[in-house]
Amino acid sequence: MDASTKINIPESTRERIVIVGGGFxxxxxxxxxxxxxxxxVLIDKNNYHQFQPLFYQVAMAGLEPSSIIFPFRKLFQGxxxxxxxxxxxxGLDAAxxxxxxxxxxxxxxxxxxxxxxxxxxxxxxxxxxxxxxxxSVSEALYIRNNILDDYEDALTTPSYENxxxxxxIVIVGGGPTGVELAGSxxxxxxxxxxxDYPELNVKEEVDIYLIQSGDVILKGFSEKxxxxxxxxxxxxxxxxxxxxxxxxxxxxxxxxxDGTTIPTQKVIWAAGIKGAPIPGVPEAAxxxxxRLAVDRFNRVAGLTDVYAVGDVAYMEEPDFPEGxxxxxxxxxxxxxxxxxxFKLRLRDGKxxxxxxxxxxxxxxxxxxxxxxxxxxxxxxxxxxxIAWLMxxxxxxxAILGTRNKIFVFLNWLTNYINYNQSLRLIIRxxxxxxxxxxxxxxxxxxxxx
Numbered sequence: 037m038d039a040s041t042k043i044n045i046p047e048s049t050r051e052r053i054v055i056v057g058g059g060f061x062x063x064x065x066x067x068x069x070x071x072x073x074x075x076x077v078l079i080d081k082n083n084y085h086q087f088q089p090l091f092y093q094v095a096m097a098g099l100e101p102s103s104i105i106f107p108f109r110k111l112f113q114g115x116x117x118x119x120x121x122x123x124x125x126x127g128l129d130a131a132x133x134x135x136x137x138x139x140x141x142x143x144x145x146x147x148x149x150x151x152x153x154x155x156x157x158x159x160x161x162x163x164x165x166x167x168x169x170x171x172s173v174s175e176a177l178y179i180r181n182n183i184l185d186d187y188e189d190a191l192t193t194p195s196y197e198n199x200x201x202x203x204x205i206v207i208v209g210g211g212p213t214g215v216e217l218a219g220s221x222x223x224x225x226x227x228x229x230x231x232d233y234p235e236l237n238v239k240e241e242v243d244i245y246l247i248q249s250g251d252v253i254l255k256g257f258s259e260k261x262x263x264x265x266x267x268x269x270x271x272x273x274x275x276x277x278x279x280x281x282x283x284x285x286x287x288x289x290x291x292x293x294d295g296t297t298i299p300t301q302k303v304i305w306a307a308g309i310k311g312a313p314i315p316g317v318p319e320a321a322x323x324x325x326x327r328l329a330v331d332r333f334n335r336v337a338g339l340t341d342v343y344a345v346g347d348v349a350y351m352e353e354p355d356f357p358e359g360x361x362x363x364x365x366x367x368x369x370x371x372x373x374x375x376x377x378f379k380l381r382l383r384d385g386k387x388x389x390x391x392x393x394x395x396x397x398x399x400x401x402x403x404x405x406x407x408x409x410x411x412x413x414x415x416x417x418x419x420x421x422i423a424w425l426m427x428x429x430x431x432x433x434a435i436l437g438t439r440n441k442i443f444v445f446l447n448w449l450t451n452y453i454n455y456n457q458s459l460r461l462i463i464r465x466x467x468x469x470x471x472x473x474x475x476x477x478x479x480x481x482x483x484x485x
């Protein structure tokens with residue numbers, strides 16, 4: 037693509053706000069500016085918003101992907117000041133206030149980096165090559181396919197040792213994602229696999245491991261909630277290994293720091309994340325966890341008219357001297373505060389507000405009727421069925437789209453009754469054969485390469 041090529045966006049007398057990333061923070065900002073006197077350009081590599089807290093349910097065949105994604109274009113129908121481009125940002129030139137993409141370049145008056153976070157493998161290339169992350173719907177689907185494929189293969193694998201590699205699953209990371217995955221897999225082992233695979237000795241052969249490097253799971257939750265979650269997992273039969281660190285994984289065996297090995301072909305990596313700033317951001321602006329250092333107004337250090345929100349932003353404030361937790365609520369509140377300040381800027385530029393995070397609490401589910409909830413004000417630590425119902429309600433209302441809410445609710449209701457949804461499908465991507473030289477489809481293949 038020639039450097040002089042522009043993304044086809046109409047010129048306007050309005051100031052242009054370019055938002056890179058349609059996650060919780062970027063989407064909140066775009067929605068709040070949908071009727072304001074700015075030209076808003078939303079850039080994302082997908083044409084839909086993903087509801088990340090429920091990725092694990094897609095991976096465990098509890099929900100279809102369509103239930104937790106929502107098309108940007110449907111969301112912004114009728115918003116004439118908002119333009120959507122499905123592409124990736126490949127560079128930033130802060131001096132000329134321009135970003136580059138495979139579609140061409142785009143000028144901006146204000147740039148918002150809302151690119152979120154990537155999986156952090158802590159420099160271990162073997163683990164990065166063989167372990168499975170879960171930071172997108174496509175990765176969640178890959179996990180689902182992988183698990184179901186391996187159980188099908190296990191039926192025709194006579195060797196016990198080889199079969200163990202196929203049926204045992206290791207989850208690394210005892211945060212909310214790892215805990216929720218482990219609980220869901222344990223319920224699948226108890227209620228689904230014996231019915232789907234009666235030829236397997238599921239109870240004796242299938243093991244679910246949760247490996248945590250620290251001495252507690254759900255670090256950052258209250259001591260009571262961490263202990264309750266551990267109790268729930270152990271009741272479900274999950275083998276929780278605290279104070280254990282994975283040092284390597286070769287695709288067939290997990291190696292721990294104490295010399296222990298676990299035979300498995302499936303390691304789901306939920307042990308850490310790192311910020312994902314766009315290429316071209318100066319190294320001086322990147323700080324702890326590969327995040328962008330921002331002030332209380334989300335302005336990126338050392339840059340003019342460049343901001344960051346959500347997981348990619350590192351902001352210190354009195355109540356959070358080591359930065360905010362990388363959770364959805366932080367991103368949503370940052371997006372809302374930035375939108376409010378941009379609106380004030382249009383009027384007289386006065387009264388803009390520094391960001392201050394309102395911690396509404398933390399929650400994690402460990403299975404049907406098992407969850408933990410921490411609420412800071414008033415201080416409450418809930419567990420069991422009440423916490424689980426709260427988790428259901430909060431997540432149901434946070435999903436975009438009435439249709440999605442209904443479908444998710446019906447799936448949850450079915451799962452509560454009989455654990456037996458018909459979603460356990462192995463859906464492989466279609467791979468077309470290479471076109472002949474004189475085939476007109478070759479133009480599309482070349483254009484996509």
